[in-house]
Amino acid sequence: MNTVVITIISLSVIGVVSGFILYFVSQRFRVIEDPRIDEVEAVLPGANCGGCGYPGCRGFAENCVKAETLEYMFCPVGGNEGMMKVAEALGKAAVVQDPTVAVVRCSGSPDHRTRTARYDSAETCEIANSLYSGDTGCSFGCLGLGDCVKACAYDAMRMNQETNLPEVIDEKCISCGACVKACPKKIIELQKKNKKDRKIYISCVSHDKGAVAKKACSVVCIACGACVKACQFDAVTVENFLAHIDPAKCTLCRKCAAVCPTGSILEINFPPRKVKEVETTESDISAN
Amino acid sequence: MKTFPKGGVHPSDHKQASGSSIEVLPLPKSVCIHLSQHLGAPAEVIVARGDMVRVGQLIAKSAGFVSANIHSPVSGIVQKIEPAPDVTGFKKPAIFIDVQGDDWMDSIDRSADIVKTTELSPEEIIVRINEMGIVGMGGATFPSHVKISVPKGKKAEILIINGVECEPFLTSDHRLMLERGEQMLVGVKILMKALQVDKAVIGIEKNKPDAIGHLTGLCSAYPGIRVEPLKVKYPQGGEKQLIKAITGREVPSGKLPIDVGAVVHNVGTAFAVYEAVIKNKPLIERIVTLTGKSVKRTANFQVRIGTPITDLIEAVGGIPEDTGKVINGGPMMGRALPLLNVPVTKGTSGIVLIPENEANRREPMNCIRCGRCSAACPMGLEPYYLMSLGEAKRWDDMEQAHVMDCMECGSCSYTCPSGRPLLDFIRLGKNSVNRIIRSRNK
Numbered sequence: 248m249n250t251v252v253i254t255i256i257s258l259s260v261i262g263v264v265s266g267f268i269l270y271f272v273s274q275r276f277r278v279i280e281d282p283r284i285d286e287v288e289a290v291l292p293g294a295n296c297g298g299c300g301y302p303g304c305r306g307f308a309e310n311c312v313k314a315e316t317l318e319y320m321f322c323p324v325g326g327n328e329g330m331m332k333v334a335e336a337l338g339k340a341a342v343v344q345d346p347t348v349a350v351v352r353c354s355g356s357p358d359h360r361t362r363t364a365r366y367d368s369a370e371t372c373e374i375a376n377s378l379y380s381g382d383t384g385c386s387f388g389c390l391g392l393g394d395c396v397k398a399c400a401y402d403a404m405r406m407n408q409e410t411n412l413p414e415v416i417d418e419k420c421i422s423c424g425a426c427v428k429a430c431p432k433k434i435i436e437l438q439k440k441n442k443k444d445r446k447i448y449i450s451c452v453s454h455d456k457g458a459v460a461k462k463a464c465s466v467v468c469i470a471c472g473a474c475v476k477a478c479q480f481d482a483v484t485v486e487n488f489l490a491h492i493d494p495a496k497c498t499l500c501r502k503c504a505a506v507c508p509t510g511s512i513l514e515i516n517f518p519p520r521k522v523k524e525v526e527t528t529e530s531d532i533s534a535n
Numbered sequence: 536m537k538t539f540p541k542g543g544v545h546p547s548d549h550k551q552a553s554g555s556s557i558e559v560l561p562l563p564k565s566v567c568i569h570l571s572q573h574l575g576a577p578a579e580v581i582v583a584r585g586d587m588v589r590v591g592q593l594i595a596k597s598a599g600f601v602s603a604n605i606h607s608p609v610s611g612i613v614q615k616i617e618p619a620p621d622v623t624g625f626k627k628p629a630i631f632i633d634v635q636g637d638d639w640m641d642s643i644d645r646s647a648d649i650v651k652t653t654e655l656s657p658e659e660i661i662v663r664i665n666e667m668g669i670v671g672m673g674g675a676t677f678p679s680h681v682k683i684s685v686p687k688g689k690k691a692e693i694l695i696i697n698g699v700e701c702e703p704f705l706t707s708d709h710r711l712m713l714e715r716g717e718q719m720l721v722g723v724k725i726l727m728k729a730l731q732v733d734k735a736v737i738g739i740e741k742n743k744p745d746a747i748g749h750l751t752g753l754c755s756a757y758p759g760i761r762v763e764p765l766k767v768k769y770p771q772g773g774e775k776q777l778i779k780a781i782t783g784r785e786v787p788s789g790k791l792p793i794d795v796g797a798v799v800h801n802v803g804t805a806f807a808v809y810e811a812v813i814k815n816k817p818l819i820e821r822i823v824t825l826t827g828k829s830v831k832r833t834a835n836f837q838v839r840i841g842t843p844i845t846d847l848i849e850a851v852g853g854i855p856e857d858t859g860k861v862i863n864g865g866p867m868m869g870r871a872l873p874l875l876n877v878p879v880t881k882g883t884s885g886i887v888l889i890p891e892n893e894a895n896r897r898e899p900m901n902c903i904r905c906g907r908c909s910a911a912c913p914m915g916l917e918p919y920y921l922m923s924l925g926e927a928k929r930w931d932d933m934e935q936a937h938v939m940d941c942m943e944c945g946s947c948s949y950t951c952p953s954g955r956p957l958l959d960f961i962r963l964g965k966n967s968v969n970r971i972i973r974s975r976n977k
Contacts, residue, residue, distance in 0.1 A: 363873065368959050374956075378623070380873060
């Protein structure tokens with residue numbers, strides 16, 4: 248009986264003393280955190296994708312609170328809507344950014360590029376790129392081993408089995424940039440999302456001279472400059488044997504794509520050219 | 536008989552070419568000389584398009600301490616200076632020279648007499664080796680003058696000459712020891728003088744008894760130099776393995792051989808040093824083994840740097856029909872060539888043609904935790920663990936697991952019963968960790 252009493256008393260005393268110690272320690276070493284961080288984090292998507300460049304959503308929230316303006320802070324997943332909420336929570340002005348989408352800038356399917364070698368090692372682009380230039384004559388093009396597809400956490404990329412090139416599913420792409428980082432050849436780029444998902448871009452990253460490049464691949468930019476001449480808005484420039492379209496100047500007129508001799512400028516989601524007439528008549532007939 | 540204690544594998548040696556004596560390959564029509572043929576900074580071009588160059592003329596200057604001069608291996612006109620694919624297929628800056636005649640620089644002594652002594656002081660020898668663009672001829676192409684320049688506070692005690700040639704198929708060093716043994720030993724003597732050591736050991740595996748016999752006989756005239764026959768085991772030609780096998784000293788992780796008082800040079804390098812110091816001849820030629828199971832004849836060619844590899848293959852009767860893979864270097868550490876019209880560089884020790892039925896890797900299966908890779912690793916690493924870290928991109932953990940000690944000998948991948956690409960992921964980790972370390976030290 249005596250033992251029981253002593254045990255209860257001693258344990259209670261230890262409990263009370265520890266309670267006091269814990270209380271004082273928690274007071275003394277309290278981490279004072281800005282409550283706004285929690286508020287911001289609450290309105291963020293919580294995907295922890297790292298697309299903003301910070302370690303997860305909380306890291307982004309912390310930096311949003313610290314930052315003076317939200318100019319350079321952007322959550323690609325939440326988009327402008329999400330950033331409005333963040334701005335509201337912080338009482339800062341939101342800076343509207345154009346939404347972007349990932350595009351794969353290589354069209355070198357097996358039809359266009361002859362294979363000159365066979366790769367027989369670990370199935371990752373990163374290792375292949377550290378070993379050699381690629382299984383075709385083009386040392387800039389897609390290796391087709393799908394590091395970007397593996398990197399995408401949103402199922403927004405898939406390998407096209409026929410072309411052996413990755414494709415971006417625009418509706419699913421939240422432009423977090425994981426694929427851009429994963430690609431050792433730096434083929435994937437985040438580009439401005441246009442109306443109706445229309446895209447016009449140089450689907451080539453080869454810096455080889457025209458003749459060398461053309462030998463390796465038939466849909467390569469040979470830097471002939473036809474697109475530069477065709478563009479009325481000075482949006483196209485050729486540098487280091489590769490054309491580039493400035494998205495700020497481009498009006499999506501498609502003139503450059505029409506004149507490209509190799510077809511390396513892609514136009515996507517545009518209504519078809521010329522054949523339009525035939526189509527309308529067909530639909531007219533069916534309507535009748 | 537001595538060898539290194541840890542790990543190692545025993546691939547069958549296939550030294551078919553060991554009986555083919557060195558033959559001089561006719562001059563090519565044009566050569567392509569890459570500016571980055573060595574470890575370190577690429578050399579800087581000092582000739583222009585249209586310039587007439589002579590054999591042995593400096594065409595690209597060393598761009599730093601760890602870099603090497605490049606001399607013209609042929610005489611002719613500089614046709615163009617533009618990027619050209621190297622052995623990896625990536626385009627790197629290169630000088631193209633159209634060959635015209637064979638006009639050597641007057642300073643080069645082309646006579647066959649063997650001079651056995653040099654008047655040069657150790658410092659002058661190092662300067663000469665630097666001028667002549669000598670790099671490690673074993674394949675790593677590390678500039679030789681860096682290895683000979685012993686840092687302050689450290690002392691070289693022993694010079695080890697690497698005549699191991701543990702790579703299967705390759706025989707260029709073997710032929711060199713047999714046919715240029717005398718010159719090579721003079722080269723060793725010069726290296727000893729430069730390093731101020733009185734002891735040199737030539738390590739040769741016992742599968743080359745003729746070379747061991749020949750050099751042992753010659754060594755009697757060279758006090759301080761002796762031949763050490765070694766047990767056959769891959770990768771005995773690794774610097775740290777060879778030091779351990781011969782001296783019993785272990786080079787600690789992250790340290791250099793000089794920290795244990797040893798300096799290792801390849802037999803090919805010793806021969807190049809002889810030519811540079813005695814004959815004033817820069818590194819413009821090397822011996823390349825051309826072999827394979829189904830080639831019409833095997834050969835050891837003495838070729839000018841910059842000769843297209845296709846010329847070598849033509850010289851042995853073209854590519855056999857069943858060829859599935861052409862390897863630059865030996866089958867263990869060499870890399871398959873993605874294209875054939877690439878030139879011989881200072882580090883090309885051999886070209887091996889592998890038949891199709893042996894060219895492919897096995898389908899990788901799951902790791903069965905047998906631990907054979909760990910047992911085979913000569914550096915005492917755990918390849919299976921490093922590979923899984925590499926797959927997960929855990930570079931920090933890889934650094935902790937001493938991935939930088941790996942010398943990419945490939946024993947792990949060779950021994951893996953599941954055919955897993957162990958070395959590929961370790962190499963990926965090495966590249967990434969190296970990048971991290973460099974940016975950390977910036």
